[in-house]
Each structure stands twice: as structure tokens, then as C-alpha cells.
Amino acid sequence: MTDVFIIDTNQGLDSAINEIFSHIEKSGPILKSSKEVYIKVNGIDFKKHTYTSPEVLEAVIVYLKKKGAEVYVMENSTQGNFTRLVFAVNGYKDVCEKTGANIIYLDEEETETFQFRGKASVKEDPKGYNLMTFRLPQTVVKIMENRDTITYINIPKLKTHSMAVVTLGIKNQWGFPQHADRGKDHNYNLHSKLIDMFEILKPDITLIDGTEGTIHGHYPPTAWEDKLVIPFNILIGGTDTLAVDVVGARIFGLTIDNIPHLRIAYERGLGEGDLSKIKVVGKDLEEYKEIYDWKLFQKFPETVKIIKGKDLLCREGCQDNPLIFLQNLAFDYPEKFKGGWFIIMGKGHDDDLIEQLKSEGYTKGLVAGYCAINEVGKDLRKEFGRKNVFFSGDCNNLAETVKAELKLAGMSAFDLPPLSYEETMKILQEAQKHGTKALIAVVF
Numbered sequence: 001m002t003d004v005f006i007i008d009t010n011q012g013l014d015s016a017i018n019e020i021f022s023h024i025e026k027s028g029p030i031l032k033s034s035k036e037v038y039i040k041v042n043g044i045d046f047k048k049h050t051y052t053s054p055e056v057l058e059a060v061i062v063y064l065k066k067k068g069a070e071v072y073v074m075e076n077s078t079q080g081n082f083t084r085l086v087f088a089v090n091g092y093k094d095v096c097e098k099t100g101a102n103i104i105y106l107d108e109e110e111t112e113t114f115q116f117r118g119k120a121s122v123k124e125d126p127k128g129y130n131l132m133t134f135r136l137p138q139t140v141v142k143i144m145e146n147r148d149t150i151t152y153i154n155i156p157k158l159k160t161h162s163m164a165v166v167t168l169g170i171k172n173q174w175g176f177p178q179h180a181d182r183g184k185d186h187n188y189n190l191h192s193k194l195i196d197m198f199e200i201l202k203p204d205i206t207l208i209d210g211t212e213g214t215i216h217g218h219y220p221p222t223a224w225e226d227k228l229v230i231p232f233n234i235l236i237g238g239t240d241t242l243a244v245d246v247v248g249a250r251i252f253g254l255t256i257d258n259i260p261h262l263r264i265a266y267e268r269g270l271g272e273g274d275l276s277k278i279k280v281v282g283k284d285l286e287e288y289k290e291i292y293d294w295k296l297f298q299k300f301p302e303t304v305k306i307i308k309g310k311d312l313l314c315r316e317g318c319q320d321n322p323l324i325f326l327q328n329l330a331f332d333y334p335e336k337f338k339g340g341w342f343i344i345m346g347k348g349h350d351d352d353l354i355e356q357l358k359s360e361g362y363t364k365g366l367v368a369g370y371c372a373i374n375e376v377g378k379d380l381r382k383e384f385g386r387k388n389v390f391f392s393g394d395c396n397n398l399a400e401t402v403k404a405e406l407k408l409a410g411m412s413a414f415d416l417p418p419l420s421y422e423e424t425m426k427i428l429q430e431a432q433k434h435g436t437k438a439l440i441a442v443v444f
Contacts (some may be wrong), residue, residue, distance in 0.1 A: 060155065160214060
């Protein structure tokens with residue numbers, strides 16, 4: 001049996017962290033010979049409810065420091081953003097300064113190139129594998145090369161995900177590849193690619209921050225937090241990341257059969273995926289009877305026309321990221337948001353698409369993903385002009401999507417962080433000075 005621990009945080013975070021690590025340490029010490037511990041948080045963004053709790057991070061650091069650890073906190077935030085800004089806004093920087101932990105902005109590091117096998121059609125590769133290259137930051141490479149001496153702890157947040165179904169321990173490692181490499185093949189093949197990353201680097205410990213959980217995807221508009229954020233008040237941890245993820249998914253009422261990347265990990269022998277062979281300590285899973293929806297909440301501004309291809313449309317790629325960001329702009333910034341534009345995605349559009357748009361008064365918009373760009377992009381730009389029709393390439397170039405939607409909505413990237421223009425610019429300039437490779441959605 002593989003042990004996974006669920007600890008109630010209502011007793012206080014320090015006590016809960018002590019309890020869960022005490023359980024884990026029964027199978028061996030946390031610290032290795034170097035006493036270096038690298039923590040990967042889920043710091044996708046500074047938007048409320050999207051990131052690992054700073055309070056959980058602080059409690060973990062304090063525990064490790066008492067053990068004599070040298071602690072490093074690392075992240076490479078989502079496309080369109082940069083990690084130094086996220087840490088400044090969401091509290092991670094303050095936590096690290098308070099506790100003496102070292103910050104590593106992975107987007108500012110030199111990289112090495114690796115080849116992931118992925119999954120492709122037989123036509124592309126008779127063996128069923130599509131060999132693609134990805135760049136990983138030097139700290140990640142260091143951990144990979146020193147597994148016997150370095151401890152790596154993964155602290156994701158308990159979230160569903162409209163593209164990956166859940167984003168827990170395994171999905172949290174998608175923050176390692178550099179931005180420019182994440183959008184390639186970020187379609188129905190995403191699930192295999194997540195496991196490619198997991199296969200080359202597995203955490204020593206995964207600790208899911210379940211103080212709250214998000215449903216209907218990983219990026220809920222703050223305006224809907226009363227509907228999409230659930231206070232679970234738990235931590236879920238163990239040494240087998242797949243087993244921890246299976247238990248985390250079960251909190252949402254989901255099984256491994258609902259989650260392609262967990263099923264692939266189990267099929268490749270990368271952990272225990274059979275819930276009947278996982279011993280859950282601390283809480284009875286029968287307490288969690290509700291099945292929560294992971295699909296994107298279906299509410300969008302009426303002033304933006306959404307056109308989906310009839311033949312092919314990947315929710316993992318050009319569908320959900322544009323729609324997620326559209327929701328956040330429209331419903332969290334209603335006083336700034338301007339509609340009157342279109343989003344076109346996928347393959348298989350009507351021959352009279354342009355006439356339909358013109359008849360409804362639409363003359364500008366975003367074409368998301370190569371399928372739509374190749375099918376209708378040229379004609380749309382010819383009709384409405386290059387300045388009015390934006391392209392977001394790859395299967396999921398979130399940075400280009402963010403830039404386009406901000407421009408179309410009459411907004412700027414500087415409208416998003418709760419900082420002044422001057423404060424944001426100072427942090428951006430510092431990141432650029434240190435060589436950030438993030439794809440930043442700066443629209444002046």
C-alpha cells in the first residue's frame with residue numbers, strides 16, 4: 001500500500017505541516033546530504049485563488065529551516081506574465097525575505113535543451129512518438145542531476161483545470177519548460193507532454209495546498225469566487241506524486257479514468273494510480289461525496305462574438321485559454337472592458353464567415369491557433385486590415401492571446417496588477433536586467 005496523508009488545517013497551519021511531515025518522515029528523512037531543499041510552488045499568476053497559499057509556503061519553510069535546510073523557492077509563471085512580478089504581488093517575496101529562503105526566478109535563468117517524446121499521430125511518426133525539444137532552466141537541471149543529494153518538494157494548489165481536468169502535483173511541473181516552448185503541441189497531446197516532464201523529474205514529496213480548491217477550471221474570475229472557490233481546509237501529501245494526485249482528484253469526486261495525464265502516468269509505471277492500493281491516512285474519502293465540474297464555467301460577455309470551428313477544436317489549446325482570459329477581463333474589470341470584437345478558433349468555418357461578421361457589425365478580433373489562422377486568417381486580415389485582426393500562433397500562445405485581448409478590450413497589461421504603473425515598470429525592468437525569457441504581454 002502507498003500512503004497518502006490528508007491533514008485538517010483547522011488546527012492551524014504550523015500544526016498541520018508538522019503532522020504531515022512527521023508522517024512522511026517515518027519512511028525516511030526529508031533532508032538529503034546537501035541539506036538543500038528546492039520548493040516548486042504553483043505561482044501561475046498573482047490573481048486571487050490561482051496560486052499556492054503564501055501561508056502554507058511559509059509554514060513549510062519554517063519547518064524545513066528548523067531541520068537545518070537551505071531552502072530555495074522556485075517558479076516560472078504562466079505565459080504573458082513574469083515570475084518576479086507574481087512573487088512581488090502575491091506575497092511570496094515577503095515570505096522568503098521573512099524566513100530567509102532563497103528565491104529563484106526560473107524565467108531569468110540560462111537553459112539546457114531536452115527532448116520529450118510526446119504523442120503524435122502515426123503519420124507524423126510510425127512509432128507514435130513526436131520528438132520535440134524543450135528548454136529547462138539550470139536549477140531544474142541541477143536537481144535532475146543531483147537527485148541523491150538534493151530534496152525537491154512540490155507544493156501545488158488544489159485546483160481543477162479546464163484543459164488538464166486537474167492541476168495538482170504532476171501538472172504543476174509544467175512550469176519548468178520555458179515559455180516559448182510551452183505552446184507547441186499544447187493541444188490534445190498535452191496530457192502526454194505533462195507526463196514526459198514528470199518522467200524526467202519526480203518530486204521527493206508532493207504536498208497539495210487544499211486550504212481552498214477551485215472548480216470550473218484553474219483561473220476563476222474573482223467576481224465568481226463565491227461559486228468557484230471551495231474551502232476544503234486540508235493538506236494532502238506523500239512521496240508518490242501520482243498517488244497524491246489521485247487522492248487530490250478524488251476530493252473533487254474525480255477518478256483516474258477522468259484524468260488523461262494521471263492515467264498515462266499509471267500506464268507508464270510512474271507511481272500508484274489504483275485508489276484501492278492507496279492507504280489514505282487522516283481523513284475518510286467517503287466524506288467527499290460531491291462531484292465537482294472541472295469544465296470552464298460557460299458565461300461570456302455578450303458583446304464578444306465567439307466562433308468555434310466545427311471540425312477540430314482542442315480545449316487544451318486554442319479554445320479554453322482565450323475564453324478564460326476573456327472571462328477575467330470582462331467580469332473582473334467591467335469598468336474598463338470594451339466589447340464589440342470576435343474570437344475565432346478551431347478548424348471548419350462557414351464559407352460566408354466574413355459576411356456574417358460584417359452583417360453583425362464586427363470588424364476586429366482575434367484568430368486563435370494555427371488551425372483557424374491557416375483557414376481564415378489571411379482573408380480576415382485582407383477584409384478588416386492587419387491592425388484589426390490579431391493572430392495567436394502555436395496551439396496555445398497565451399502571451400499573444402493576452403496581448404490581443406487586452407488591445408481589443410481597450411486595456412493594458414498595467415491594468416491587471418494591483419500596483420502603480422511606476423512600481424510595475426520597476427519590477428519589469430529588474431526582470432529584464434536579469435535576462436527574463438518570459439513572454440510578457442506588455443501593451444502600452
